[in-house]
Amino acid sequence: MPPILPSNPDIYLHNGESVYTSLGEKFDIPPETLGSLGEQAIKAKDLAYCPYSSFRVGCAVLSAEDGVIVTGANVENASYPVGACAETTTVGKAVTEGHKRIKGVAVATDISPPRRSIREFAAPTIPILMYDSQGSFIVKTLEEFSIFAFCMALALLTAPTYLSGDQDRGYTI
Numbered sequence: 001m002p003p004i005l006p007s008n009p010d011i012y013l014h015n016g017e018s019v020y021t022s023l024g025e026k027f028d029i030p031p032e033t034l035g036s037l038g039e040q041a042i043k044a045k046d047l048a049y050c051p052y053s054s055f056r057v058g059c060a061v062l063s064a065e066d067g068v069i070v071t072g073a074n075v076e077n078a079s080y081p082v083g084a085c086a087e088t089t090t091v092g093k094a095v096t097e098g099h100k101r102i103k104g105v106a107v108a109t110d111i112s113p114p115r116r117s118i119r120e121f122a123a124p125t126i127p128i129l130m131y132d133s134q135g136s137f138i139v140k141t142l143e144e145f146s147i148f149a150f151c152m153a154l155a156l157l158t159a160p161t162y163l164s165g166d167q168d169r170g171y172t173i
Helices: 017-027 031-047 086-096 115-119 142-157
Strands: 058-063 069-073 102-108 127-131 137-141
Touching (some): 031 058, 031 069, 031 102, 058 086, 069 086, 086 115
Antiparallel strands (some): 058 069, 058 102, 127 137
């Protein structure tokens, strides 16, 4: 399944310093912090508990208050697919540790992050770095991902009937 990411994204190779320097200037985050944010999200994938889907997702959030990076991963349970996504787990962990403002997010996955759990504690202009399994990443703001989510929802609502598997009723949400 191809990744569900915004069309025509800026794609960066995970090669480090010069990319993180320009992104750091754009988002007022030190380049080494951006690099660490991505590395910690990738490492957090190893913490995922996903016996049902085997789909590991890692997340790292940067606290706006003190620059601390908090990590987390997805946690599934027997009532699959009802579990906790990596982003919600990480934001919850950050909040319970006293970090109630987020300055940046890195997610190691091939799908779009759930924006609602992030948006509660972050400005729409924060960067979200999305890493794939090869270490390449794209950067979009929370606002850009939210616009993309609206477009995806609209596409699903107007999708052809083959998406639902039921040729008579069409796709329903």
